[in-house]
Amino acid sequence: MRNGSLLTIQDLQTHFFTGEGVVRAVDGVTLSVRPGETLGLVGESGCGKTVTALSILRLIPNPPGRIVGGTICFEGRDLLRLPEEEMRSIRGCAISMIFQEPMTSLNPVFTVGEQVAEGIRHHQKVSRREAWDRAVEVLRRVKIPDPARRAYEYPHQLSGGLRQRVMIAMALALGPRLLIADEPTTALDVTIQAQIVDLLMGLQEEMQMAVILITHDLGVIAETADRVVVMYAGRVVEEASAEQLFETPLHPYTQGLLESLPKLETGKRHRRLTAIPGLIPNLLDLPTGCKFAPRCPKVIGDCWPTEPELREIRPGHWARCILA
Amino acid sequence: MRGLFSGQGRWSPGIVLGSAILLFFGLMALLSTLLAPYDPTRIPERLQGFSLLPPRGDHWFGTDLLGRDLLSRVLYGARISLLVGIVVELVVTPIGVTIGLFAGYFGGSMDGVLMRTTDAVMAFPGLVLAIALTAVLEQPGLLSVIIVLTAVRWTSVARLVRGQVLSLREAEHIAAIVALGAGKGRIIFRHLLPNCLAPILVAMTFGVASNILAEAGLGFLGLGIQPPMVSWGSLLAEGVVYLTAKPWLCVFPGLAITCTVLGFHVLGDGLRDVLDPRLRS
Numbered sequence: 001m002r003n004g005s006l007l008t009i010q011d012l013q014t015h016f017f018t019g020e021g022v023v024r025a026v027d028g029v030t031l032s033v034r035p036g037e038t039l040g041l042v043g044e045s046g047c048g049k050t051v052t053a054l055s056i057l058r059l060i061p062n063p064p065g066r067i068v069g070g071t072i073c074f075e076g077r078d079l080l081r082l083p084e085e086e087m088r089s090i091r092g093c094a095i096s097m098i099f100q101e102p103m104t105s106l107n108p109v110f111t112v113g114e115q116v117a118e119g120i121r122h123h124q125k126v127s128r129r130e131a132w133d134r135a136v137e138v139l140r141r142v143k144i145p146d147p148a149r150r151a152y153e154y155p156h157q158l159s160g161g162l163r164q165r166v167m168i169a170m171a172l173a174l175g176p177r178l179l180i181a182d183e184p185t186t187a188l189d190v191t192i193q194a195q196i197v198d199l200l201m202g203l204q205e206e207m208q209m210a211v212i213l214i215t216h217d218l219g220v221i222a223e224t225a226d227r228v229v230v231m232y233a234g235r236v237v238e239e240a241s242a243e244q245l246f247e248t249p250l251h252p253y254t255q256g257l258l259e260s261l262p263k264l265e266t267g268k269r270h271r272r273l274t275a276i277p278g279l280i281p282n283l284l285d286l287p288t289g290c291k292f293a294p295r296c297p298k299v300i301g302d303c304w305p306t307e308p309e310l311r312e313i314r315p316g317h318w319a320r321c322i323l324a
Numbered sequence: 325m326r327g328l329f330s331g332q333g334r335w336s337p338g339i340v341l342g343s344a345i346l347l348f349f350g351l352m353a354l355l356s357t358l359l360a361p362y363d364p365t366r367i368p369e370r371l372q373g374f375s376l377l378p379p380r381g382d383h384w385f386g387t388d389l390l391g392r393d394l395l396s397r398v399l400y401g402a403r404i405s406l407l408v409g410i411v412v413e414l415v416v417t418p419i420g421v422t423i424g425l426f427a428g429y430f431g432g433s434m435d436g437v438l439m440r441t442t443d444a445v446m447a448f449p450g451l452v453l454a455i456a457l458t459a460v461l462e463q464p465g466l467l468s469v470i471i472v473l474t475a476v477r478w479t480s481v482a483r484l485v486r487g488q489v490l491s492l493r494e495a496e497h498i499a500a501i502v503a504l505g506a507g508k509g510r511i512i513f514r515h516l517l518p519n520c521l522a523p524i525l526v527a528m529t530f531g532v533a534s535n536i537l538a539e540a541g542l543g544f545l546g547l548g549i550q551p552p553m554v555s556w557g558s559l560l561a562e563g564v565v566y567l568t569a570k571p572w573l574c575v576f577p578g579l580a581i582t583c584t585v586l587g588f589h590v591l592g593d594g595l596r597d598v599l600d601p602r603l604r605s
Binding site: 089104106107119122170 | 495496497499500501502503504505506507510514515518519521522
């Protein structure tokens with residue numbers, strides 16, 4: 001079903017072996033990313049978004065975590081079978097990742113120019129001078145004003161928005177085909193968030209790279225994503241194009257997420273936001289049937305005994321719900 | 325990194341003052357042969373009238389029991405004291421840093437073995453260990469002092485660096501650099517080590533100061549350098565017998581030790597301010 005994709009994850013299982021038991025943080029995730037597209041990965045905290053992303057780069061802290069099953073195919077190669085050496089040359093070069101916290105994601109004792117240049121020199125044999133020039137060029141690309149001067153500054157001299165731009169510059173310096181952005185705007189001011197999202201989308205078009213955008217902000221997803229994967233308790237519960245998802249969400253969890261967004265409606269000023277009742281289930285003790293059943297407003301008797309499959313309800317629109 | 329040592333780091337008052345003090349004592353040590361008014365080991369033929377003289381015009385710091393000029397002895401003592409302090413620190417720091425980096429970064433059994441060894445050395449009273457080692461080395465002297473101090477003084481640097489690495493290892497910027505393809509060597513030497521450099525340099529200045537004191541302690545016990553060599557520690561040891569009656573015998577070498585240690589501390593403080601980019605204006 002997923003031809004011509006850049007990255008294909010099949011039945012990924014990443015488990016954490018803790019003192020209290022096995023936490024199935026990612027349990028059978030299947031998704032794919034096509035070249036140049038933006039895939040939104042949505043869900044509450046603890047649903048496995050970040051673990052999925054870290055699994056792609058094989059950065060799961062071991063112990064306690066381990067990828068116990070599945071395949072991650074990137075440009076035809078199974079990343080899970082590559083030797084660590086080759087994996088390192090993929091990280092930062094073919095696949096890059098940026099993190100949530102721009103305030104602490106940069107090394108405080110190096111200038112930002114040095115940090116960008118170091119990554120370039122690490123992956124490619126170029127002179128110090130050339131790496132520096134290219135670093136300044138990348139800083140210009142992420143629209144840092146006066147990059148030739150800013151390159152000499154230390155992270156603490158930059159604002160959060162600029163630091164996130166530097167992080168993006170580091171991630172994009174080598175022209176990756178896939179960028180994983182893990183909540184890239186969460187720690188920033190709203191006005192800066194919009195700028196960073198615009199920047200990412202602009203660069204994506206310019207560089208023709210695919211982006212996996214991890215966020216719990218459905219607003220950002222609506223603006224940017226081509227397709228959306230909704231995760232819940234380590235599983236994909238719904239996958240659709242952004243349009244389909246926002247127009248006709250099929251899974252009650254997605255419906256709940258959308259309803260919990262504030263809306264601007266005239267005449268109904270005091271309408272309360274709808275929350276999804278309950279909490280994400282304890283991953284050590286999941287219900288046997290549908291994992292969302294305990295919180296689902298539409299739950300019926302059939303939801304409990306067995307977990308529903310992820311089914312293609314409409315062309316390109318998948319959901320894991322017997323009612324869909 | 326380049327910013328740490330280039331003109332970007334501004335001179336702080338601490339660096340200027342500390343360097344000035346140390347330059348003073350350093351020159352004193354280097355030029356002691358020229359500056360000393362007398363041969364520090366020369367014993368006058370007739371002791372009467374020369375022994376234990378208080379400070380006066382021809383003997384600014386007075387004389388000791390054997391009538392030797394104390395100023396000359398303090399000048400010569402600077403050479404041994406500074407030499408021991410600096411050499412020991414230069415040997416000890418790379419050892420401690422390497423142990424700390426590896427223990428902190430790799431953790432697990434590597435950390436266990438390295439740090440329990442460190443603990444064992446630390447828990448053992450330094451002076452007792454030094455005495456035992458001196459006994460093994462048989463011949464007390466300059467080399468044995470350096471060996472003995474090296475054996476006991478690498479532990480604090482190792483602990484310091486390990487602690488730094490433990491907290492740094494979990495830092496976001498290390499995770500970020502790993503996600504961008506950094507390997508172990510690059511993480512340890514290009515990212516963890518530079519982040520520890522400021523505390524290491526500061527610790528080194530304090531370390532030199534403690535080494536000078538430790539040498540003085542060994543000298544005091546007679547396990548340090550042996551006559552006719554002089555160090556500030558051995559001068560203190562000689563003078564302590566007359567502490568109440570002829571205090572200058574201890575005051576001058578004591579002042580030299582105090583000022584040098586102070587100089588290193590002031591320098592260390594100044595370095596800390598300049599080396600931490602977050603504290604730079």
